[in-house]
Amino acid sequence: MLPPRNNPDLLSLLAKSPAIDQTGSIERVARIQTRSLKGAAKLQGLRMALSMIDLTTLEGKDTPGKVRQLCFKAQHLHDQTPDLPKVAAVCVYPSMVGVAKKALGDSGIKVASVSTAFPSGQAPFSVKKDDTLFALENGADEIDMVISRGRFLAGDYQFVFDEIAAIKELCTSARLKVIFETGELDSLDQVRKISDLAIAAGADFIKTSTGKIQPAATFPVVLTMLGAIKDHFDKTGQMIGMKPAGGISSAKLALQHLLLVKEVLGEAWLTNEWYRFGASSLANDLLLQYQKQLTGKYQSAAYFSID
Amino acid sequence: MMSNTTWNLDPSLESTALVQIKPQYELFIDGKWQAPLSKTYFDSINPADETHLAKIAWANQADVDLAVRAARTAYTNVWSQLSGAERGKYLFRIARLMQEKARELAVLETLDGGKPIREARDVDVPLACNHFFYYAGWADKLLEAFPSQNPVALGVAGQITPWNFPLLMLAWKIAPALACGNTVVLKPAETTSLTALKFAEICQEAGLPAGVVNIVTGYGDTGAALVAHPDLDKIAFTGSTAVGKQIQKACIGTTKKLTLELGGKSANIILEDAPIDQAVEGVINAIFFNQGHVCCAGSRLFVQESIATQVLEKLKFRLQSIYVGNPLDKNTDIGAINSKKQLQTIERYIQLGLEEGAEIYQPTCELPSSGYYCKPTLFTDVAQSARIVQEEIFGPVLTIQTFRTIEEVVQKANNTPYGLAAGIWTDKGARIFGVSQQLQAGVVWANTYNKFDPASPFGGYKESGFGREGGLHGLRAYLKFPN
Numbered sequence: 001m002l003p004p005r006n007n008p009d010l011l012s013l014l015a016k017s018p019a020i021d022q023t024g025s026i027e028r029v030a031r032i033q034t035r036s037l038k039g040a041a042k043l044q045g046l047r048m049a050l051s052m053i054d055l056t057t058l059e060g061k062d063t064p065g066k067v068r069q070l071c072f073k074a075q076h077l078h079d080q081t082p083d084l085p086k087v088a089a090v091c092v093y094p095s096m097v098g099v100a101k102k103a104l105g106d107s108g109i110k111v112a113s114v115s116t117a118f119p120s121g122q123a124p125f126s127v128k129k130d131d132t133l134f135a136l137e138n139g140a141d142e143i144d145m146v147i148s149r150g151r152f153l154a155g156d157y158q159f160v161f162d163e164i165a166a167i168k169e170l171c172t173s174a175r176l177k178v179i180f181e182t183g184e185l186d187s188l189d190q191v192r193k194i195s196d197l198a199i200a201a202g203a204d205f206i207k208t209s210t211g212k213i214q215p216a217a218t219f220p221v222v223l224t225m226l227g228a229i230k231d232h233f234d235k236t237g238q239m240i241g242m243k244p245a246g247g248i249s250s251a252k253l254a255l256q257h258l259l260l261v262k263e264v265l266g267e268a269w270l271t272n273e274w275y276r277f278g279a280s281s282l283a284n285d286l287l288l289q290y291q292k293q294l295t296g297k298y299q300s301a302a303y304f305s306i307d
Numbered sequence: 308m309m310s311n312t313t314w315n316l317d318p319s320l321e322s323t324a325l326v327q328i329k330p331q332y333e334l335f336i337d338g339k340w341q342a343p344l345s346k347t348y349f350d351s352i353n354p355a356d357e358t359h360l361a362k363i364a365w366a367n368q369a370d371v372d373l374a375v376r377a378a379r380t381a382y383t384n385v386w387s388q389l390s391g392a393e394r395g396k397y398l399f400r401i402a403r404l405m406q407e408k409a410r411e412l413a414v415l416e417t418l419d420g421g422k423p424i425r426e427a428r429d430v431d432v433p434l435a436c437n438h439f440f441y442y443a444g445w446a447d448k449l450l451e452a453f454p455s456q457n458p459v460a461l462g463v464a465g466q467i468t469p470w471n472f473p474l475l476m477l478a479w480k481i482a483p484a485l486a487c488g489n490t491v492v493l494k495p496a497e498t499t500s501l502t503a504l505k506f507a508e509i510c511q512e513a514g515l516p517a518g519v520v521n522i523v524t525g526y527g528d529t530g531a532a533l534v535a536h537p538d539l540d541k542i543a544f545t546g547s548t549a550v551g552k553q554i555q556k557a558c559i560g561t562t563k564k565l566t567l568e569l570g571g572k573s574a575n576i577i578l579e580d581a582p583i584d585q586a587v588e589g590v591i592n593a594i595f596f597n598q599g600h601v602c603c604a605g606s607r608l609f610v611q612e613s614i615a616t617q618v619l620e621k622l623k624f625r626l627q628s629i630y631v632g633n634p635l636d637k638n639t640d641i642g643a644i645n646s647k648k649q650l651q652t653i654e655r656y657i658q659l660g661l662e663e664g665a666e667i668y669q670p671t672c673e674l675p676s677s678g679y680y681c682k683p684t685l686f687t688d689v690a691q692s693a694r695i696v697q698e699e700i701f702g703p704v705l706t707i708q709t710f711r712t713i714e715e716v717v718q719k720a721n722n723t724p725y726g727l728a729a730g731i732w733t734d735k736g737a738r739i740f741g742v743s744q745q746l747q748a749g750v751v752w753a754n755t756y757n758k759f760d761p762a763s764p765f766g767g768y769k770e771s772g773f774g775r776e777g778g779l780h781g782l783r784a785y786l787k788f789p790n
């Protein structure tokens with residue numbers, strides 16, 4: 001087999017990716033996790049988290065009926081509680097984009113579509129291109145593409161870069177989220193490298209995982225990606241969004257992620273324009289905790305609709 | 308588009324309800340609370356808000372004499388007669404009681420000394436417990452620890468602890484001493500006596516035989532009386548180099564065994580291939596842990612020139628998310644300076660830095676209106692010859708120097724009378740070994756800082772002292788080996 005052909009410019013970009021020390025990353029996260037959120041700050045955090053959710057269904061058995069129900073939930077998280085924020089987006093497969101678009105109407109909630117042969121990314125580029133175009137034609141506001149992890153691990157960085165750049169070119173008005181599937185990438189050094197690569201290739205958002213592989217959005221991985229976003233911002237002044245996905249199912253975890261964002265990136269990222277949670281079951285725990293914070297009492301989970 | 312979200316954390320105060328502070332503390336001698344023969348007391352205050360905490364007995368020569376006599380009697384009649392296994396049982400019991408009272412000890416440590424509750428709770432108290440557990444395990448294994456060397460206890464040890472880690476330093480001293488079969492008279496620092504006195508209550512609760520542990524509180528004169536006492540076999544001191552030198556002089560011509568753990572001006576070195584974000588975090592931890600009141604604090608930062616600008620920018624950004632304020636707030640990163648005197652010392656050094664022409668950076672943060680507080684402070688544009696680079700400040704003040712080559716940084720790191728600790732940050736394993744072998748420091752941390760473990764010996768080179776505490780080395784300091 002021929003060695004991968006990488007453009008010297010790309011190689012010199014990747015050579016600048018700093019080393020990431022795993023032990024130090026874990027300690028940094030542990031420090032954030034001992035922060036204590038009380039009172040108004042906790043309420044505000046729960047509201048922010050709710051507004052940042054990409055409410056997701058990505059199953060082989062998804063149907064228009066399921067997606068319509070999810071879209072209703074997205075607009076009516078818990079009508080018994082007044083003044084709740086709406087979620088940021090609904091995230092579905094390309095085949096469901098049209099259904100979601102219609103169900104969400106003019107609610108302001110975005111439709112995000114996974115793409116490029118999600119979740120494996122193991123398809124020829126022509127298929128990935130059609131996949132993306134189909135989603136866009138059906139009205140997707142955001143494209144969540146997966147990278148070719150196999151090519152990345154084989155050192156074929158140029159291939160991965162070109163693929164992202166080509167999909168970005170298709171997304172004329174849609175925002176592009178690039179999914180790394182960090183659970184397949186072995187080390188934090190690799191996570192940092194792919195983050196720098198994807199940002200250079202035109203990613204608007206970088207996203208940890210498909211939700212199909214464990215581990216998914218672990219704190220050290222998220223911290224590493226936030227570090228890449230921060231360094232890019234310091235160098236260019238350009239903001240890149242972040243989306244952890246997979247495994248963030250409790251309010252406690254979500255709030256810790258937001259504290260991480262606050263300390264590592266700054267408060268400018270604390271909006272759903274720059275930060276999202278990819279999650280299917282997070283919303284209800286946020287609602288439960290929100291209710292608890294307001295009333296001092298825990299409600300039974302039975303009072304919150306499952307979708 | 309930049310949003311204008313602000314998200315400030317609400318106060319999250321640790322409750323002080325379970326802490327009981329007596330209005331007045333006596334001396335703990337021979338298992339009992341005894342009013343001082345000196346008839347004098349001093350005030351202990353909370354440095355976070357300058358409120359009065361308790362009156363504490365001020366031991367004089369006669370009080371020290373009583374304490375040493377009690378320790379000697381306990382050594383001769385009780386403690387030296389017990390088997391190692393029996394001594395171990397007492398130590399395990401003390402360790403468990405400390406764990407049970409962990410929250411109370413942590414709050415007390417914070418109230419008395421000003422350190423953030425997060426650190427008292429997550430570092431000081433658990434580590435202190437671990438030291439007792441660790442040395443409890445050695446008590447019946449001294450023959451295995453020193454095979455064919457006939458290890459024997461020294462007798463009575465006089466121990467003097469500093470105010471920066473009151474309970475932890477007590478554990479470092481008392482646990483190995485007792486495990487080896489010695490009895491002790493301990494003098495805690497005058498600003499932070501309360502956890503030592505709480506420890507005395509724990510000894511009572513554990514049923515420790517009377518006189519094995521004696522606590523005499525007071526100022527430097529109490530310590531001097533202890534050091535000068537003729538019936539001691541060992542002096543262990545942790546504190547300033549200036550006092551350490553006096554103690555060493557006082558011990559000349561005596562048979563007292565001496566260990567000194569003194570000051571430091573430790574170098575923290577970042578090479579250009581380092582994991583930068585983690586190194587920056589390590590710098591924060593190295594200098595701002597416990598308000599910089601750490602003998603091994605990484606107070607001299609050396610950054611390779613090619614990454615110096617980036618590291619400095621990252622440090623400044625990181626300082627914005629450091630919370631300075633009420634030590635009882637669970638989110639506080641930097642609490643109160645331990646005493647007014649120490650705050651004045653730190654402020655004098657900051658002034659000196661400005662006079663020496665260094666560039667200062669402090670984050671914009673509001674400090675509480677009462678109590679002793681100091682903003683985290685960076686000094687750049689400093690030279691090796693500046694006094695703020697050479698002298699121990701013992702506060703949240705970091706000097707930042709740049710260097711070009713490894714040879715240069717090793718020379719500069721070693722160019723100090725101190726030699727307690729150092730840090731090295733690089734992604735290259737070979738460099739870690741190469742540099743650390745050349746550094747004259749008792750501890751060298753690689754890609755981390757301020758890591759402590761009971762199994763790991765700790766101590767200094769040069770004017771940072773001699774003798775080791777922790778690990779097997781720590782046992783040796785409380786034993787003699789007659790043939």
